[in-house]
Amino acid sequence: MRLLTVCFDTAEVAQAGGFAAALGCEFDAVVVSGHPVADGLAEALRPLTEGYTHIAAVSSMKSKDLMARLAGLLDAAMVTDVVAVTSPSVFQRPMVAGSILATVETLCSPVVATFRPAGFKGSAGAGKTTELVAAAGRATLVSETVRGGSRPDLSQAKVVVSGGRPLGDAETFERVIGGLADKLGGAAGATRAAVDSGIAPNELQVGQTGKIVAPDLYIAAGISGSTQHMAGIKDSKLIVAINKDPDAPIFESADLGLVADLFEAIPELQSKL
Amino acid sequence: MKILVPVKRVVDPYAKVKPLPDGSGLDVAGVKFDVNPFDEIAVEEAVRMKERDPSVSVTVVSIGSGDCEEQLRKALAIGADEALLVETTDEMDSTVVAAELEAVVRQVGPDLVLMGKQATDDDCNQAGQMLAARLGWPQATFACKIETAQGSVRVTRETDNGEETLDVPLPAVVTTDLRLNEPRYIALPGIIKARSKPLSRQPRATTAAPKTRTIRLEPPPSRPPGRRVGSVDELVAALRERGAL
Ligand SMILES: Cc1cc2nc3c(=O)[nH]c(=O)nc-3n(C[C@H](O)[C@H](O)[C@H](O)COP(=O)(O)OP(=O)(O)OC[C@H]3O[C@@H](n4cnc5c(N)ncnc54)[C@H](O)[C@@H]3O)c2cc1C
Numbered sequence: 413m414r415l416l417t418v419c420f421d422t423a424e425v426a427q428a429g430g431f432a433a434a435l436g437c438e439f440d441a442v443v444v445s446g447h448p449v450a451d452g453l454a455e456a457l458r459p460l461t462e463g464y465t466h467i468a469a470v471s472s473m474k475s476k477d478l479m480a481r482l483a484g485l486l487d488a489a490m491v492t493d494v495v496a497v498t499s500p501s502v503f504q505r506p507m508v509a510g511s512i513l514a515t516v517e518t519l520c521s522p523v524v525a526t527f528r529p530a531g532f533k534g535s536a537g538a539g540k541t542t543e544l545v546a547a548a549g550r551a552t553l554v555s556e557t558v559r560g561g562s563r564p565d566l567s568q569a570k571v572v573v574s575g576g577r578p579l580g581d582a583e584t585f586e587r588v589i590g591g592l593a594d595k596l597g598g599a600a601g602a603t604r605a606a607v608d609s610g611i612a613p614n615e616l617q618v619g620q621t622g623k624i625v626a627p628d629l630y631i632a633a634g635i636s637g638s639t640q641h642m643a644g645i646k647d648s649k650l651i652v653a654i655n656k657d658p659d660a661p662i663f664e665s666a667d668l669g670l671v672a673d674l675f676e677a678i679p680e681l682q683s684k685l
Numbered sequence: 686m687k688i689l690v691p692v693k694r695v696v697d698p699y700a701k702v703k704p705l706p707d708g709s710g711l712d713v714a715g716v717k718f719d720v721n722p723f724d725e726i727a728v729e730e731a732v733r734m735k736e737r738d739p740s741v742s743v744t745v746v747s748i749g750s751g752d753c754e755e756q757l758r759k760a761l762a763i764g765a766d767e768a769l770l771v772e773t774t775d776e777m778d779s780t781v782v783a784a785e786l787e788a789v790v791r792q793v794g795p796d797l798v799l800m801g802k803q804a805t806d807d808d809c810n811q812a813g814q815m816l817a818a819r820l821g822w823p824q825a826t827f828a829c830k831i832e833t834a835q836g837s838v839r840v841t842r843e844t845d846n847g848e849e850t851l852d853v854p855l856p857a858v859v860t861t862d863l864r865l866n867e868p869r870y871i872a873l874p875g876i877i878k879a880r881s882k883p884l885s886r887q888p889r890a891t892t893a894a895p896k897t898r899t900i901r902l903e904p905p906p907s908r909p910p911g912r913r914v915g916s917v918d919e920l921v922a923a924l925r926e927r928g929a930l
Contacts, residue, residue: 449851450814450824450826451817451822451823451824454818472845473826473827473843473844473845474844474845476810476814476826477814477824477826477827478814479814480779480810480811480812480813480814480815480818481814481815481817481818481824482818483780483811483814483815483818484780484783484814484815484816484817484818484819485818487780488896489778489780489896489897490779490780490809490811490815490896490897491897492808492809492810492811493808502900506808506905507806507807507808507902508696508702508711508805508806508807508808509698509805509808510905511701511702511703511904511905512702512703512704512711512902512903512904512905513902513903513904513905513906514899514901514902515899515900515901515902515903516897516898516899516900517897517898517899517900518896518897519894519895519896519897519898520896549823550823550853550854551823551824551825551851551852551853551854551857552851552852553849553850553851554839554849554850554851554852555849555850556844556847556848556849556850557847557848557849558846558847559846559847560846560847596930604863607864608863608864613847614829614843614847614848614864615843615844615845615846615847620805620808621802621803621862621863623845628929629924629929639701640698646905646908649929650924650927650929651908651911652920652924663911663913665908665911666911667908667911667912668911668912668913668914668920668923668924669911669912669913669914670913670914670915670916670917670919670920671913672917677917680917681917681920681921684917684918684921685921685930
Protein backbone atom coordinates (compact mmCIF):
# COMPACT_ATOMS: atom_id res chain seq x y z
CA MET A 413 0.00 0.00 0.00
CA ARG A 414 1.34 3.42 -0.94
CA LEU A 415 -0.34 6.82 -0.88
CA LEU A 416 0.34 9.70 -3.23
CA THR A 417 -1.12 13.02 -2.16
CA VAL A 418 -1.74 15.86 -4.59
CA CYS A 419 -1.21 19.14 -2.75
CA PHE A 420 -1.64 22.74 -3.81
CA ASP A 421 0.51 24.18 -1.00
CA THR A 422 2.76 23.01 1.81
CA ALA A 423 -0.01 23.28 4.43
CA GLU A 424 -1.81 20.54 2.53
CA VAL A 425 1.29 18.33 2.70
CA ALA A 426 1.08 18.54 6.49
CA GLN A 427 -2.64 17.68 6.41
CA ALA A 428 -1.89 14.71 4.16
CA GLY A 429 0.15 13.29 7.02
CA GLY A 430 -3.06 12.88 9.01
CA PHE A 431 -4.77 11.04 6.20
CA ALA A 432 -1.75 8.76 5.70
CA ALA A 433 -1.77 7.93 9.42
CA ALA A 434 -5.45 6.97 9.22
CA LEU A 435 -4.73 4.72 6.24
CA GLY A 436 -1.73 3.29 8.08
CA CYS A 437 0.87 3.91 5.41
CA GLU A 438 3.61 6.27 4.33
CA PHE A 439 3.03 8.83 1.65
CA ASP A 440 4.65 10.81 -1.09
CA ALA A 441 3.47 14.21 -2.20
CA VAL A 442 3.18 16.08 -5.48
CA VAL A 443 3.08 19.81 -4.87
CA VAL A 444 1.40 21.63 -7.74
CA SER A 445 2.34 25.21 -8.50
CA GLY A 446 1.32 27.58 -11.25
CA HIS A 447 -2.22 27.88 -12.48
CA PRO A 448 -3.79 24.45 -12.84
CA VAL A 449 -6.34 23.74 -15.57
CA ALA A 450 -7.81 20.33 -14.87
CA ASP A 451 -7.34 18.61 -18.21
CA GLY A 452 -3.65 19.47 -18.55
CA LEU A 453 -2.88 18.83 -14.90
CA ALA A 454 -4.62 15.45 -14.80
CA GLU A 455 -2.60 14.32 -17.85
CA ALA A 456 0.64 15.51 -16.23
CA LEU A 457 -0.20 13.72 -12.99
CA ARG A 458 -1.19 10.45 -14.56
CA PRO A 459 2.32 8.99 -15.02
CA LEU A 460 3.28 10.06 -11.49
CA THR A 461 0.51 7.92 -9.97
CA GLU A 462 2.05 4.65 -11.13
CA GLY A 463 2.58 2.15 -8.32
CA TYR A 464 0.30 3.92 -5.82
CA THR A 465 -2.76 2.20 -4.37
CA HIS A 466 -4.26 5.46 -3.10
CA ILE A 467 -4.19 8.97 -4.57
CA ALA A 468 -5.70 11.64 -2.35
CA ALA A 469 -6.11 15.39 -1.95
CA VAL A 470 -7.57 17.75 0.62
CA SER A 471 -11.20 18.52 -0.37
CA SER A 472 -11.53 21.86 -2.15
CA MET A 473 -13.10 23.09 -5.35
CA LYS A 474 -9.70 22.85 -7.01
CA SER A 475 -9.16 19.25 -5.93
CA LYS A 476 -12.70 18.16 -6.85
CA ASP A 477 -12.21 19.61 -10.33
CA LEU A 478 -8.97 17.70 -10.72
CA MET A 479 -9.27 14.43 -8.79
CA ALA A 480 -12.50 13.19 -10.38
CA ARG A 481 -10.92 13.78 -13.78
CA LEU A 482 -7.83 11.89 -12.67
CA ALA A 483 -10.03 9.04 -11.40
CA GLY A 484 -11.69 8.96 -14.84
CA LEU A 485 -8.30 8.76 -16.58
CA LEU A 486 -7.10 5.99 -14.26
CA ASP A 487 -10.43 4.14 -14.31
CA ALA A 488 -10.18 4.25 -10.52
CA ALA A 489 -12.71 4.01 -7.71
CA MET A 490 -13.41 7.37 -6.12
CA VAL A 491 -14.61 8.58 -2.73
CA THR A 492 -15.35 12.29 -2.21
CA ASP A 493 -15.12 14.12 1.14
CA VAL A 494 -13.81 11.28 3.29
CA VAL A 495 -14.22 12.08 7.00
CA ALA A 496 -13.00 8.77 8.47
CA VAL A 497 -11.02 5.72 7.35
CA THR A 498 -12.10 2.29 8.61
CA SER A 499 -9.66 0.29 6.48
CA PRO A 500 -7.71 0.93 3.26
CA SER A 501 -10.89 0.08 1.33
CA VAL A 502 -13.63 1.28 3.70
CA PHE A 503 -14.33 4.99 4.18
CA GLN A 504 -16.95 7.20 5.75
CA ARG A 505 -18.36 10.25 4.03
CA PRO A 506 -21.38 12.52 4.48
CA MET A 507 -24.13 12.67 1.87
CA VAL A 508 -27.56 14.30 1.34
CA ALA A 509 -26.32 17.63 2.74
CA GLY A 510 -24.74 15.95 5.75
CA SER A 511 -27.97 14.36 6.94
CA ILE A 512 -26.55 10.89 6.28
CA LEU A 513 -23.18 9.37 7.10
CA ALA A 514 -22.34 6.68 4.54
CA THR A 515 -19.84 3.85 4.87
CA VAL A 516 -18.45 3.12 1.42
CA GLU A 517 -16.29 0.24 0.27
CA THR A 518 -14.01 0.59 -2.74
CA LEU A 519 -13.93 -2.49 -4.94
CA CYS A 520 -10.79 -1.93 -7.01
CA SER A 521 -7.41 -0.26 -7.05
CA PRO A 522 -6.31 2.46 -7.31
CA VAL A 523 -8.56 4.47 -5.02
CA VAL A 524 -8.83 8.21 -5.60
CA ALA A 525 -10.12 10.24 -2.65
CA THR A 526 -10.64 13.76 -1.43
CA PHE A 527 -10.68 14.14 2.34
CA ARG A 528 -11.79 16.74 4.87
CA PRO A 529 -8.73 17.43 7.01
CA ALA A 530 -10.65 18.22 10.23
CA GLY A 531 -11.07 14.52 10.98
CA PHE A 532 -7.42 13.55 10.58
CA LYS A 533 -4.55 14.21 12.92
CA GLY A 534 -0.97 13.18 12.40
CA SER A 535 2.29 14.87 11.72
CA ALA A 536 4.25 12.43 9.57
CA GLY A 537 6.11 14.15 6.75
CA ALA A 538 6.11 13.12 3.12
CA GLY A 539 8.63 10.54 1.92
CA LYS A 540 9.32 11.92 -1.51
CA THR A 541 8.09 15.35 -2.60
CA THR A 542 7.81 16.15 -6.30
CA GLU A 543 7.22 19.65 -7.59
CA LEU A 544 4.88 19.85 -10.55
CA VAL A 545 4.37 23.07 -12.44
CA ALA A 546 0.84 22.99 -13.80
CA ALA A 547 0.91 22.07 -17.48
CA ALA A 548 -1.18 23.82 -20.10
CA GLY A 549 -4.45 22.19 -20.98
CA ARG A 550 -6.79 22.60 -23.90
CA ALA A 551 -8.95 24.86 -21.79
CA THR A 552 -6.99 28.09 -21.41
CA LEU A 553 -7.10 30.72 -18.71
CA VAL A 554 -8.41 34.10 -19.86
CA SER A 555 -8.60 35.96 -16.57
CA GLU A 556 -8.76 35.40 -12.87
CA THR A 557 -10.11 37.25 -9.85
CA VAL A 558 -8.50 36.25 -6.57
CA ARG A 559 -9.95 37.68 -3.40
CA GLY A 560 -8.75 37.07 0.09
CA GLY A 561 -7.39 40.15 1.76
CA SER A 562 -6.14 40.13 5.30
CA ARG A 563 -8.49 37.58 6.90
CA PRO A 564 -7.52 33.96 7.50
CA ASP A 565 -8.60 31.30 5.01
CA LEU A 566 -12.18 30.27 5.74
CA SER A 567 -11.59 26.51 5.70
CA GLN A 568 -8.58 26.82 8.06
CA ALA A 569 -9.78 29.62 10.37
CA LYS A 570 -10.05 29.14 14.14
CA VAL A 571 -12.93 31.62 14.32
CA VAL A 572 -15.62 32.13 11.66
CA VAL A 573 -18.35 34.77 11.79
CA SER A 574 -21.09 34.16 9.20
CA GLY A 575 -24.07 36.20 8.12
CA GLY A 576 -27.23 35.44 6.18
CA ARG A 577 -29.90 37.12 4.12
CA PRO A 578 -30.88 39.88 6.63
CA LEU A 579 -27.48 41.55 6.23
CA GLY A 580 -29.09 43.16 3.21
CA ASP A 581 -26.15 44.53 1.24
CA ALA A 582 -22.42 44.09 0.79
CA GLU A 583 -21.47 47.21 2.72
CA THR A 584 -23.54 46.20 5.77
CA PHE A 585 -22.22 42.62 5.62
CA GLU A 586 -18.65 43.87 5.55
CA ARG A 587 -19.21 46.32 8.40
CA VAL A 588 -21.23 44.04 10.72
CA ILE A 589 -19.93 40.53 9.95
CA GLY A 590 -16.48 41.58 8.73
CA GLY A 591 -16.10 43.90 11.71
CA LEU A 592 -16.74 41.17 14.27
CA ALA A 593 -14.58 38.71 12.34
CA ASP A 594 -11.67 41.17 12.43
CA LYS A 595 -12.17 41.82 16.13
CA LEU A 596 -11.87 38.05 16.73
CA GLY A 597 -9.06 37.56 14.23
CA GLY A 598 -11.34 35.26 12.25
CA ALA A 599 -12.75 34.72 8.79
CA ALA A 600 -16.10 35.87 7.44
CA GLY A 601 -18.59 33.39 5.96
CA ALA A 602 -22.05 33.56 4.42
CA THR A 603 -25.11 31.57 3.42
CA ARG A 604 -26.16 30.81 -0.12
CA ALA A 605 -29.02 33.31 0.25
CA ALA A 606 -26.50 36.03 1.14
CA VAL A 607 -24.20 35.13 -1.78
CA ASP A 608 -27.05 34.81 -4.30
CA SER A 609 -28.26 38.28 -3.44
CA GLY A 610 -24.83 39.84 -3.79
CA ILE A 611 -24.33 40.49 -0.08
CA ALA A 612 -21.17 38.38 0.07
CA PRO A 613 -18.76 37.02 -2.58
CA ASN A 614 -19.22 33.41 -3.73
CA GLU A 615 -16.08 32.03 -2.06
CA LEU A 616 -17.56 32.86 1.34
CA GLN A 617 -20.50 30.45 0.91
CA VAL A 618 -20.45 27.85 3.66
CA GLY A 619 -22.41 24.62 3.33
CA GLN A 620 -23.26 21.54 1.31
CA THR A 621 -22.14 23.09 -1.93
CA GLY A 622 -19.75 25.69 -0.58
CA LYS A 623 -16.92 25.62 1.95
CA ILE A 624 -16.69 23.21 4.84
CA VAL A 625 -15.42 24.93 7.97
CA ALA A 626 -14.17 23.49 11.26
CA PRO A 627 -13.29 26.39 13.55
CA ASP A 628 -13.11 26.42 17.36
CA LEU A 629 -15.84 29.09 17.31
CA TYR A 630 -18.56 29.57 14.66
CA ILE A 631 -20.91 32.54 15.05
CA ALA A 632 -24.02 32.42 12.84
CA ALA A 633 -25.89 35.74 12.67
CA GLY A 634 -29.21 36.02 10.86
CA ILE A 635 -28.98 32.48 9.54
CA SER A 636 -32.04 30.22 9.65
CA GLY A 637 -30.08 26.96 9.85
CA SER A 638 -31.03 25.13 6.65
CA THR A 639 -29.75 21.57 6.27
CA GLN A 640 -27.56 22.79 3.42
CA HIS A 641 -25.87 25.42 5.56
CA MET A 642 -25.49 23.17 8.60
CA ALA A 643 -23.74 20.58 6.38
CA GLY A 644 -20.78 22.92 6.24
CA ILE A 645 -20.38 23.75 9.94
CA LYS A 646 -20.90 20.48 11.82
CA ASP A 647 -17.22 20.11 12.62
CA SER A 648 -17.14 23.44 14.49
CA LYS A 649 -16.26 23.01 18.17
CA LEU A 650 -18.67 25.69 19.42
CA ILE A 651 -21.63 27.02 17.41
CA VAL A 652 -23.20 30.31 18.50
CA ALA A 653 -26.48 31.41 16.88
CA ILE A 654 -27.87 34.94 16.96
CA ASN A 655 -31.34 35.07 15.43
CA LYS A 656 -34.40 37.16 16.21
CA ASP A 657 -36.78 34.25 15.61
CA PRO A 658 -36.88 32.00 18.72
CA ASP A 659 -38.14 29.14 16.53
CA ALA A 660 -35.35 29.33 13.94
CA PRO A 661 -34.01 25.79 13.25
CA ILE A 662 -30.43 26.95 13.85
CA PHE A 663 -31.13 26.90 17.61
CA GLU A 664 -31.52 23.10 17.45
CA SER A 665 -27.85 22.75 16.48
CA ALA A 666 -26.32 25.71 18.28
CA ASP A 667 -24.34 25.22 21.49
CA LEU A 668 -25.17 28.76 22.56
CA GLY A 669 -28.24 30.57 21.26
CA LEU A 670 -29.18 34.22 21.65
CA VAL A 671 -32.59 35.42 20.51
CA ALA A 672 -31.84 38.99 19.43
CA ASP A 673 -31.69 41.42 16.55
CA LEU A 674 -28.23 40.96 15.11
CA PHE A 675 -27.92 44.67 14.33
CA GLU A 676 -28.05 45.36 18.07
CA ALA A 677 -26.40 42.22 19.42
CA ILE A 678 -23.31 42.17 17.18
CA PRO A 679 -22.14 45.75 17.85
CA GLU A 680 -22.74 45.16 21.57
CA LEU A 681 -20.80 41.89 21.45
CA GLN A 682 -17.97 43.58 19.57
CA SER A 683 -17.77 46.36 22.15
CA LYS A 684 -17.58 43.87 25.02
CA LEU A 685 -14.77 41.74 23.67
CA MET B 686 -24.94 23.41 -31.74
CA LYS B 687 -26.18 20.31 -30.01
CA ILE B 688 -26.30 20.26 -26.20
CA LEU B 689 -26.75 17.15 -24.06
CA VAL B 690 -27.96 17.66 -20.50
CA PRO B 691 -27.91 14.68 -18.11
CA VAL B 692 -30.64 14.90 -15.48
CA LYS B 693 -30.77 12.95 -12.21
CA ARG B 694 -33.84 12.06 -10.18
CA VAL B 695 -33.07 12.87 -6.53
CA VAL B 696 -34.99 13.10 -3.27
CA ASP B 697 -36.46 16.56 -2.78
CA PRO B 698 -33.48 18.63 -1.60
CA TYR B 699 -35.67 20.43 0.94
CA ALA B 700 -37.01 17.22 2.53
CA LYS B 701 -35.56 15.83 5.74
CA VAL B 702 -34.28 12.36 4.93
CA LYS B 703 -33.22 9.57 7.24
CA PRO B 704 -31.57 6.21 6.72
CA LEU B 705 -33.71 3.07 6.92
CA PRO B 706 -33.48 1.50 10.40
CA ASP B 707 -31.24 -1.30 9.07
CA GLY B 708 -28.97 1.21 7.33
CA SER B 709 -29.44 -0.43 3.93
CA GLY B 710 -30.68 2.69 2.18
CA LEU B 711 -32.56 5.96 2.41
CA ASP B 712 -36.02 6.01 3.93
CA VAL B 713 -37.91 7.62 1.05
CA ALA B 714 -41.43 6.79 2.24
CA GLY B 715 -43.58 9.84 1.61
CA VAL B 716 -40.65 11.86 0.24
CA LYS B 717 -41.05 13.62 -3.11
CA PHE B 718 -38.50 13.38 -5.88
CA ASP B 719 -37.31 16.17 -8.13
CA VAL B 720 -34.70 17.06 -10.72
CA ASN B 721 -31.31 17.54 -9.06
CA PRO B 722 -31.22 21.36 -8.63
CA PHE B 723 -27.86 21.69 -10.39
CA ASP B 724 -29.20 19.73 -13.38
CA GLU B 725 -32.24 21.99 -13.51
CA ILE B 726 -29.85 24.95 -13.75
CA ALA B 727 -28.07 23.12 -16.60
CA VAL B 728 -31.35 22.54 -18.46
CA GLU B 729 -32.31 26.19 -17.96
CA GLU B 730 -28.96 27.38 -19.33
CA ALA B 731 -29.18 25.10 -22.38
CA VAL B 732 -32.72 26.29 -23.09
CA ARG B 733 -31.62 29.94 -22.80
CA MET B 734 -28.86 29.26 -25.34
CA LYS B 735 -31.49 27.77 -27.63
CA GLU B 736 -33.74 30.80 -27.17
CA ARG B 737 -30.85 33.06 -28.20
CA ASP B 738 -29.83 30.86 -31.12
CA PRO B 739 -32.55 28.70 -32.71
CA SER B 740 -29.95 26.41 -34.31
CA VAL B 741 -29.20 25.04 -30.82
CA SER B 742 -30.93 21.78 -29.93
CA VAL B 743 -31.21 20.35 -26.42
CA THR B 744 -31.40 16.64 -25.58
CA VAL B 745 -31.86 15.55 -21.98
CA VAL B 746 -30.93 12.11 -20.69
CA SER B 747 -31.57 10.31 -17.44
CA ILE B 748 -30.19 6.96 -16.32
CA GLY B 749 -32.33 5.03 -13.87
CA SER B 750 -35.73 3.53 -13.24
CA GLY B 751 -38.84 4.22 -15.32
CA ASP B 752 -39.80 6.85 -12.72
CA CYS B 753 -37.14 9.16 -14.17
CA GLU B 754 -39.67 9.96 -16.90
CA GLU B 755 -41.16 12.48 -14.44
CA GLN B 756 -37.88 14.41 -14.28
CA LEU B 757 -37.33 14.18 -18.03
CA ARG B 758 -40.82 15.62 -18.61
CA LYS B 759 -39.95 18.52 -16.32
CA ALA B 760 -36.81 19.17 -18.38
CA LEU B 761 -38.91 19.06 -21.55
CA ALA B 762 -41.35 21.50 -19.94
CA ILE B 763 -38.48 23.93 -19.30
CA GLY B 764 -37.84 23.75 -23.03
CA ALA B 765 -35.59 20.81 -23.97
CA ASP B 766 -36.39 19.29 -27.38
CA GLU B 767 -36.15 15.59 -26.72
CA ALA B 768 -35.44 13.12 -23.95
CA LEU B 769 -33.71 9.80 -23.61
CA LEU B 770 -34.21 7.40 -20.71
CA VAL B 771 -31.56 4.76 -20.19
CA GLU B 772 -33.71 2.42 -18.18
CA THR B 773 -32.06 0.36 -15.47
CA THR B 774 -32.47 -0.65 -11.85
CA ASP B 775 -28.78 -1.59 -11.51
CA GLU B 776 -26.70 -0.23 -8.65
CA MET B 777 -24.60 2.59 -10.06
CA ASP B 778 -21.81 4.83 -8.85
CA SER B 779 -20.34 7.81 -10.71
CA THR B 780 -17.99 5.56 -12.71
CA VAL B 781 -20.96 3.63 -14.13
CA VAL B 782 -22.87 6.84 -14.85
CA ALA B 783 -19.84 8.27 -16.66
CA ALA B 784 -19.46 5.08 -18.73
CA GLU B 785 -23.13 5.13 -19.71
CA LEU B 786 -23.04 8.85 -20.48
CA GLU B 787 -20.00 8.26 -22.68
CA ALA B 788 -22.08 5.81 -24.72
CA VAL B 789 -24.94 8.31 -24.92
CA VAL B 790 -22.53 11.01 -26.10
CA ARG B 791 -21.30 8.72 -28.88
CA GLN B 792 -24.92 8.06 -29.86
CA VAL B 793 -26.25 11.64 -29.72
CA GLY B 794 -23.11 13.49 -30.83
CA PRO B 795 -23.36 16.71 -28.78
CA ASP B 796 -20.89 19.60 -29.02
CA LEU B 797 -21.45 20.42 -25.37
CA VAL B 798 -22.44 18.36 -22.34
CA LEU B 799 -23.88 20.66 -19.70
CA MET B 800 -24.53 19.01 -16.33
CA GLY B 801 -24.86 19.66 -12.62
CA LYS B 802 -21.65 19.89 -10.59
CA GLN B 803 -23.01 17.46 -8.03
CA ALA B 804 -26.18 15.59 -7.16
CA THR B 805 -27.80 16.68 -3.93
CA ASP B 806 -28.37 13.08 -2.83
CA ASP B 807 -24.92 11.50 -3.02
CA ASP B 808 -23.01 14.83 -3.07
CA CYS B 809 -20.23 13.15 -5.07
CA ASN B 810 -19.19 15.88 -7.54
CA GLN B 811 -17.56 13.32 -9.86
CA ALA B 812 -19.60 12.36 -12.93
CA GLY B 813 -18.91 15.39 -15.15
CA GLN B 814 -15.16 15.28 -14.67
CA MET B 815 -15.08 11.49 -15.15
CA LEU B 816 -17.10 11.80 -18.35
CA ALA B 817 -14.76 14.51 -19.67
CA ALA B 818 -11.75 12.29 -18.90
CA ARG B 819 -13.30 9.27 -20.64
CA LEU B 820 -14.09 11.34 -23.73
CA GLY B 821 -10.74 13.13 -23.65
CA TRP B 822 -12.65 16.43 -23.75
CA PRO B 823 -11.68 19.60 -21.88
CA GLN B 824 -13.85 20.56 -18.93
CA ALA B 825 -14.95 23.61 -16.99
CA THR B 826 -16.57 22.85 -13.65
CA PHE B 827 -18.61 25.09 -11.31
CA ALA B 828 -19.73 27.48 -14.05
CA CYS B 829 -21.39 30.75 -13.04
CA LYS B 830 -21.39 32.29 -16.56
CA ILE B 831 -21.24 30.74 -20.04
CA GLU B 832 -20.80 32.65 -23.29
CA THR B 833 -20.77 30.85 -26.61
CA ALA B 834 -18.27 31.66 -29.36
CA GLN B 835 -17.33 30.02 -32.65
CA GLY B 836 -16.16 26.51 -31.74
CA SER B 837 -15.67 27.27 -28.06
CA VAL B 838 -17.34 28.44 -24.88
CA ARG B 839 -16.04 31.06 -22.50
CA VAL B 840 -16.83 29.89 -18.98
CA THR B 841 -16.48 31.85 -15.76
CA ARG B 842 -16.19 29.42 -12.89
CA GLU B 843 -16.31 29.79 -9.14
CA THR B 844 -13.05 28.91 -7.41
CA ASP B 845 -11.90 28.51 -3.81
CA ASN B 846 -10.95 32.19 -3.62
CA GLY B 847 -12.81 34.00 -6.39
CA GLU B 848 -13.54 33.33 -10.03
CA GLU B 849 -11.65 32.52 -13.19
CA THR B 850 -12.57 32.59 -16.85
CA LEU B 851 -11.55 29.81 -19.22
CA ASP B 852 -11.77 29.49 -22.99
CA VAL B 853 -12.85 25.93 -23.60
CA PRO B 854 -12.72 24.50 -27.14
CA LEU B 855 -15.70 22.32 -28.09
CA PRO B 856 -16.60 19.56 -27.67
CA ALA B 857 -16.44 19.96 -23.91
CA VAL B 858 -18.10 19.14 -20.61
CA VAL B 859 -19.26 22.07 -18.45
CA THR B 860 -20.72 21.62 -14.96
CA THR B 861 -23.01 24.17 -13.39
CA ASP B 862 -22.91 25.97 -10.06
CA LEU B 863 -25.80 27.65 -8.23
CA ARG B 864 -25.30 31.16 -9.55
CA LEU B 865 -25.33 30.36 -13.28
CA ASN B 866 -29.03 31.22 -13.51
CA GLU B 867 -32.32 31.03 -11.70
CA PRO B 868 -34.49 28.36 -13.36
CA ARG B 869 -37.80 29.64 -14.67
CA TYR B 870 -41.18 28.95 -13.22
CA ILE B 871 -42.79 26.31 -15.43
CA ALA B 872 -46.21 27.44 -16.60
CA LEU B 873 -49.01 25.08 -17.58
CA PRO B 874 -48.64 25.39 -21.37
CA GLY B 875 -45.04 24.21 -21.05
CA ILE B 876 -46.15 21.18 -19.06
CA ILE B 877 -48.80 20.30 -21.63
CA LYS B 878 -46.40 20.77 -24.54
CA ALA B 879 -43.85 18.55 -22.80
CA ARG B 880 -46.27 15.62 -22.85
CA SER B 881 -46.06 15.36 -26.62
CA LYS B 882 -42.30 15.88 -26.98
CA PRO B 883 -40.29 12.79 -27.96
CA LEU B 884 -39.05 10.61 -25.09
CA SER B 885 -37.36 7.36 -26.02
CA ARG B 886 -36.33 4.52 -23.76
CA GLN B 887 -33.37 2.24 -24.23
CA PRO B 888 -31.43 -0.28 -22.13
CA ARG B 889 -27.92 0.32 -20.81
CA ALA B 890 -25.19 0.27 -23.44
CA THR B 891 -22.31 -0.91 -21.23
CA THR B 892 -21.68 -3.60 -18.65
CA ALA B 893 -19.61 -1.28 -16.45
CA ALA B 894 -19.78 -2.43 -12.82
CA PRO B 895 -19.62 -0.05 -9.86
CA LYS B 896 -16.20 0.48 -8.31
CA THR B 897 -17.65 1.44 -4.94
CA ARG B 898 -20.38 -0.09 -2.81
CA THR B 899 -22.33 1.57 -0.03
CA ILE B 900 -22.21 -0.72 2.99
CA ARG B 901 -24.27 1.27 5.47
CA LEU B 902 -26.08 4.56 5.96
CA GLU B 903 -26.52 6.07 9.40
CA PRO B 904 -27.51 9.40 10.92
CA PRO B 905 -24.52 11.67 11.55
CA PRO B 906 -23.31 11.97 15.13
CA SER B 907 -25.61 14.42 16.92
CA ARG B 908 -24.45 17.39 18.96
CA PRO B 909 -25.36 17.52 22.63
CA PRO B 910 -28.24 19.98 23.14
CA GLY B 911 -27.14 23.58 23.51
CA ARG B 912 -28.49 26.30 25.73
CA ARG B 913 -30.02 29.71 25.34
CA VAL B 914 -28.42 32.78 26.78
CA GLY B 915 -30.55 35.79 27.71
CA SER B 916 -28.25 38.65 26.80
CA VAL B 917 -24.98 39.60 25.15
CA ASP B 918 -23.35 39.75 28.60
CA GLU B 919 -24.40 36.17 29.30
CA LEU B 920 -23.08 35.17 25.88
CA VAL B 921 -19.70 36.77 26.55
CA ALA B 922 -19.56 35.04 29.96
CA ALA B 923 -20.43 31.66 28.42
CA LEU B 924 -17.79 32.12 25.71
CA ARG B 925 -15.15 33.00 28.34
CA GLU B 926 -16.18 30.03 30.46
CA ARG B 927 -15.61 27.70 27.52
CA GLY B 928 -12.31 29.29 26.63
CA ALA B 929 -13.59 30.37 23.25
CA LEU B 930 -12.33 33.94 23.58
C1 LIG C 1 -28.97 22.59 -4.11
C2 LIG C 1 -28.90 23.52 -2.97
C3 LIG C 1 -27.68 23.81 -2.39
C4 LIG C 1 -27.58 24.71 -1.35
N1 LIG C 1 -26.35 24.93 -0.81
C5 LIG C 1 -26.25 25.80 0.22
C6 LIG C 1 -24.99 26.05 0.86
O1 LIG C 1 -23.96 25.49 0.48
N2 LIG C 1 -24.95 26.94 1.88
C7 LIG C 1 -26.07 27.59 2.33
O2 LIG C 1 -25.96 28.40 3.27
N3 LIG C 1 -27.26 27.37 1.77
C8 LIG C 1 -27.38 26.50 0.71
N4 LIG C 1 -28.60 26.32 0.14
C9 LIG C 1 -29.72 27.22 0.51
C10 LIG C 1 -30.44 26.85 1.78
O3 LIG C 1 -31.45 25.91 1.49
C11 LIG C 1 -31.11 28.09 2.41
O4 LIG C 1 -31.97 28.69 1.48
C12 LIG C 1 -30.11 29.16 2.88
O5 LIG C 1 -29.09 28.57 3.64
C13 LIG C 1 -30.83 30.22 3.69
O6 LIG C 1 -29.96 31.28 3.99
P1 LIG C 1 -30.22 32.25 5.21
O7 LIG C 1 -30.21 31.48 6.47
O8 LIG C 1 -29.27 33.39 5.04
O9 LIG C 1 -31.65 32.87 4.87
P2 LIG C 1 -33.07 32.63 5.53
O10 LIG C 1 -33.43 31.19 5.49
O11 LIG C 1 -33.97 33.60 4.89
O12 LIG C 1 -32.89 33.00 7.06
C14 LIG C 1 -32.69 34.28 7.54
C15 LIG C 1 -32.76 34.21 9.06
O13 LIG C 1 -32.40 35.46 9.59
C16 LIG C 1 -33.25 35.75 10.69
N5 LIG C 1 -33.26 37.22 10.82
C17 LIG C 1 -33.86 38.13 10.00
N6 LIG C 1 -33.58 39.38 10.42
C18 LIG C 1 -32.81 39.27 11.52
C19 LIG C 1 -32.20 40.21 12.38
N7 LIG C 1 -32.33 41.54 12.21
N8 LIG C 1 -31.47 39.74 13.42
C20 LIG C 1 -31.33 38.41 13.63
N9 LIG C 1 -31.89 37.47 12.83
C21 LIG C 1 -32.61 37.90 11.78
C22 LIG C 1 -34.58 35.14 10.35
O14 LIG C 1 -35.29 34.86 11.55
C23 LIG C 1 -34.15 33.87 9.62
O15 LIG C 1 -34.05 32.78 10.49
C24 LIG C 1 -28.73 25.37 -0.88
C25 LIG C 1 -29.97 25.06 -1.43
C26 LIG C 1 -30.07 24.15 -2.46
C27 LIG C 1 -31.39 23.81 -3.03
